[in-house]
Amino acid sequence: MTILQVEGLSKTYTGRFGANQVKALSNVSFSVEQGEYVAIMGESGSGKTTLLNMLAAFDKPTGGKVLLEGRDISEIHEDELAAFRRDCLGFVFQDFNLLDNFNLRDNIFLPLVLAGMSYVDMSKRLQPVAQKMGITDILNKYPYEVSGGQKQRAAVARAVITGPKLLLADEPTGALDSKSSEGLMELFASLNADGQTILMVTHSVRAASHAGRVIFIKDGELFHQLYRGDMAKEQFYQKIADTLTLLATGGESHE
Amino acid sequence: MNKGFYSRLARQNLRKNARAYGPFILAAVLTVAMFYIILALAVDPNMESMTGATTIQIVLRYGVVVVGLFAVIFLFYTNSFLLKRRQREFGLFNVLGMEKRHLVKVIGWETLYIFLLSLALGLIVGLALNKALFLVVAKILGVAAPMGFLLSPRLLGTVLAVTAGLFGAIFLFIFLFGVRRVYVARPVELLQAEHAGEREPKAKWLMAALGLACLGAGYYISITTTNVLQAMLLFFVAVVLVIIGTYLLFTAGSIAMLKILKNNKRYYYKTRHFTAVSGMMYRMKQNAVGLANICILSTMVLVMISGTSCLMLGMEKSLSERYPCDVNIPLTNAETIEMVKKAVAEAGIQPEDEVWYEYVSFAARRTEDGLMPTRDYSFDADSQDLLADVMVVDLADYNRITGQDHTLAPDEILLRVDRAEYTADTLTLHGKTYTVKAQVDEMMKNGDATANLTSTWYIVVADREELVRIAAAEQATGGGMTDGQPHQYYGFEVPGHDEDTALAARKAIRAAWSKASDDGTVDLAGTYEIRAWERQDFVSIYGSLFFLGMFLGLLFTMAAILIIYYKQMSEGRDDRERFQIMQKVGMSRLEVKRTIQSQVLIVFFLPLVVAGLHTGFAFPIINRVLAIFSLVGTDFYIWCVLGSFGAFAALYAVVYALTARTYYKLVSM
Numbered sequence: 058m059t060i061l062q063v064e065g066l067s068k069t070y071t072g073r074f075g076a077n078q079v080k081a082l083s084n085v086s087f088s089v090e091q092g093e094y095v096a097i098m099g100e101s102g103s104g105k106t107t108l109l110n111m112l113a114a115f116d117k118p119t120g121g122k123v124l125l126e127g128r129d130i131s132e133i134h135e136d137e138l139a140a141f142r143r144d145c146l147g148f149v150f151q152d153f154n155l156l157d158n159f160n161l162r163d164n165i166f167l168p169l170v171l172a173g174m175s176y177v178d179m180s181k182r183l184q185p186v187a188q189k190m191g192i193t194d195i196l197n198k199y200p201y202e203v204s205g206g207q208k209q210r211a212a213v214a215r216a217v218i219t220g221p222k223l224l225l226a227d228e229p230t231g232a233l234d235s236k237s238s239e240g241l242m243e244l245f246a247s248l249n250a251d252g253q254t255i256l257m258v259t260h261s262v263r264a265a266s267h268a269g270r271v272i273f274i275k276d277g278e279l280f281h282q283l284y285r286g287d288m289a290k291e292q293f294y295q296k297i298a299d300t301l302t303l304l305a306t307g308g309e310s311h312e
Numbered sequence: 313m314n315k316g317f318y319s320r321l322a323r324q325n326l327r328k329n330a331r332a333y334g335p336f337i338l339a340a341v342l343t344v345a346m347f348y349i350i351l352a353l354a355v356d357p358n359m360e361s362m363t364g365a366t367t368i369q370i371v372l373r374y375g376v377v378v379v380g381l382f383a384v385i386f387l388f389y390t391n392s393f394l395l396k397r398r399q400r401e402f403g404l405f406n407v408l409g410m411e412k413r414h415l416v417k418v419i420g421w422e423t424l425y426i427f428l429l430s431l432a433l434g435l436i437v438g439l440a441l442n443k444a445l446f447l448v449v450a451k452i453l454g455v456a457a458p459m460g461f462l463l464s465p466r467l468l469g470t471v472l473a474v475t476a477g478l479f480g481a482i483f484l485f486i487f488l489f490g491v492r493r494v495y496v497a498r499p500v501e502l503l504q505a506e507h508a509g510e511r512e513p514k515a516k517w518l519m520a521a522l523g524l525a526c527l528g529a530g531y532y533i534s535i536t537t538t539n540v541l542q543a544m545l546l547f548f549v550a551v552v553l554v555i556i557g558t559y560l561l562f563t564a565g566s567i568a569m570l571k572i573l574k575n576n577k578r579y580y581y582k583t584r585h586f587t588a589v590s591g592m593m594y595r596m597k598q599n600a601v602g603l604a605n606i607c608i609l610s611t612m613v614l615v616m617i618s619g620t621s622c623l624m625l626g627m628e629k630s631l632s633e634r635y636p637c638d639v640n641i642p643l644t645n646a647e648t649i650e651m652v653k654k655a656v657a658e659a660g661i662q663p664e665d666e667v668w669y670e671y672v673s674f675a676a677r678r679t680e681d682g683l684m685p686t687r688d689y690s691f692d693a694d695s696q697d698l699l700a701d702v703m704v705v706d707l708a709d710y711n712r713i714t715g716q717d718h719t720l721a722p723d724e725i726l727l728r729v730d731r732a733e734y735t736a737d738t739l740t741l742h743g744k745t746y747t748v749k750a751q752v753d754e755m756m757k758n759g760d761a762t763a764n765l766t767s768t769w770y771i772v773v774a775d776r777e778e779l780v781r782i783a784a785a786e787q788a789t790g791g792g793m794t795d796g797q798p799h800q801y802y803g804f805e806v807p808g809h810d811e812d813t814a815l816a817a818r819k820a821i822r823a824a825w826s827k828a829s830d831d832g833t834v835d836l837a838g839t840y841e842i843r844a845w846e847r848q849d850f851v852s853i854y855g856s857l858f859f860l861g862m863f864l865g866l867l868f869t870m871a872a873i874l875i876i877y878y879k880q881m882s883e884g885r886d887d888r889e890r891f892q893i894m895q896k897v898g899m900s901r902l903e904v905k906r907t908i909q910s911q912v913l914i915v916f917f918l919p920l921v922v923a924g925l926h927t928g929f930a931f932p933i934i935n936r937v938l939a940i941f942s943l944v945g946t947d948f949y950i951w952c953v954l955g956s957f958g959a960f961a962a963l964y965a966v967v968y969a970l971t972a973r974t975y976y977k978l979v980s981m
Contacts, residue, residue, distance in 0.1 A: 115896075135900075136900065138900065139895075139899055139901075139903065140898070140900075143897075143898030148896055154893045154896055155893075156590075156890060156894075158591070158593065163590070166586075167586070167897055167898075168897055168898050170581050170582070171583055171586075171898055171899055172583075172898075173582075173583055175581075176578060176581040215897070
């Protein structure tokens, strides 16, 4: 079943007085199936973040549409958007975006509280999630008291506790050391194995090599796609690296 | 390094931080101006030539001290806001290779620029407004301002030097404080200083309880102190208790209360409470002291302005209570009245609405069943409630003057008691027990009886014989009666209540009085009180208090506004980040805005509400203290308080609207 369908998505930023039109995305189309783990790669400025903002309905496209389970998200009314994001999407950010004045437990509870869930139900939900993330012991700590890896795992817990249809991750390993990054990627793989659909923007080859599919974007256009298939992680890693080199040297490739 | 580099960098910094430094410089300018003005007025020799100005200058000299102290605290405090804000910038300079001594040079130049700018502008504003305020003072005193009212060059120089010296010292301290900040901190700390203080605060239960106790005690004193003398003594105790209580409750109490809310899981984990409670906790930690400062400043403004305006605006009423007629001759006798009438007639003044009656007045102490005359007039806080001032008149005079139609049996009396309660049916006086036929409201006016701190008992006896009997009994116990006869009261109005005529009458009476006193042709008794003459005394005392109240009120209001502005600004910067995160996690823009708005509203108006509460609880005690100076009564003071609060709240709301704009600009940037 298709969870996410992106059709001919374009985004043009217009400068003041209509001057300096910048094409951030042009005519990007792809789809994500239920249970898939997709990585989106590209250099800085290639339009990755613009794409993600569009998928999360933080920004409106200037052309094309984004369908989540067949529903056009640009048609969701402004008032419902927040609830929609809360219920259907989970977010993991590079800089964690945890609130400093909440401890980890309350940070994770935040979306549930916003959805109006009772404390008893929230606690029931938290227990297995915290266990999976390995943060059960530090739930009472504050963000400034724990390491970056622990912060990011708390952020992941916050993203998945609502049971989102799609988990969106924006450079989740960007602020982590290699060991924490590896741990986080294994966590993502394990979440994916449990059936969680994941879409991750990254420019770390190592992170991308955990995914089932990698989509490459260059200058706002879809450049290439790689499926992992039966490849081993190392093999896939090599292939991604090769594609990136091709991307950087300016080759033309459409599969 | 290039000569002039630091001064240029300092200028650049000030321009770059204009939004932060602008209000500070403005405040410094106004503080300098106000200090200069009050100092100049306090030493202005031209003031001395104005009637009543000596009193005003004494009051103003107290004002100089208050304004000076205030300037030190206020500028130092607001500057610390700025330093904290720029900590990061200093850290960055340091990391970029600027040594600490270079930083000190930059700070030195900045402080120097701010000082010179503030002093120059402040003195210009001060010089300009000095003249205007001199006229205001003259207007309050109701006299024409003398012509040359600029200070002599020598005096002007002194005033300027004192002002420059004081503010020079203040800015020197501000500079040294900044230097200390730079030297004790390490670069990394400087860079991170802004992010310190995000730790969740601990609840200090003891402090919170202590705060509650202090506030309660202060309020209790105000409500329960009915005794005027005690009220004056305890007023300052209550003020100190309330100030301590306010600081403790804002800092520890607010956090403790939020902790209780937070520990109640069913309350805390609700959409609306969740962000509000944690957000408030964060805010209170950052701003508690600032809010307490605003609260206390606001309370001071409210109390000062309501109190002094009550005195000033109620002055005419007080005067007419204390001096019921234009010309009053109390405690007198027939011979003296004849003399006064003659003197007034010779001066060509036609008395109108003459009032004349006989009365006996004396001091007494309350007993179980009535009053016991006493010669012991001394009283202190404990015995004040027992001491009573008694004025006895007879029924004929009473009915004649008040236009009533009462009848009394020989042992019956009419009674009116002010500032005390008496509910018994009988009253014993000089060993005789009377039946109280009725308690009455109407009474002949007598200024001496009104102007008392003690209770006043007006007794109407059946006839003149009874009055004479009481006068004789008074004399027998050694009272102030010279011949065992009742005293007389004589008063009249001058045509058109004209002030000059009244003063002319005074001149005539005074001349006759001193002549009679010298040659002994008249058996003089009593004294003469002319309302127009007494007014000048009232005006100089109340007027100077009023002027100072308004002056300080303005200064404190300005301080409160500035603190509010900085608070809004620093909060706006912090909230921006939170605003963005919450949106990303699934709160709609509108929800976030509403949440933040409600918190800002609470934080903003909390000090005003508490200030209102303080003022409300201060009402009973101030009302009692005011009763010494003014005779206008509680109703009038209530209106003064409500008026002051309304005006202040309106101003406060305007400031909110203005600063809220800056705030939202920062948040949504």
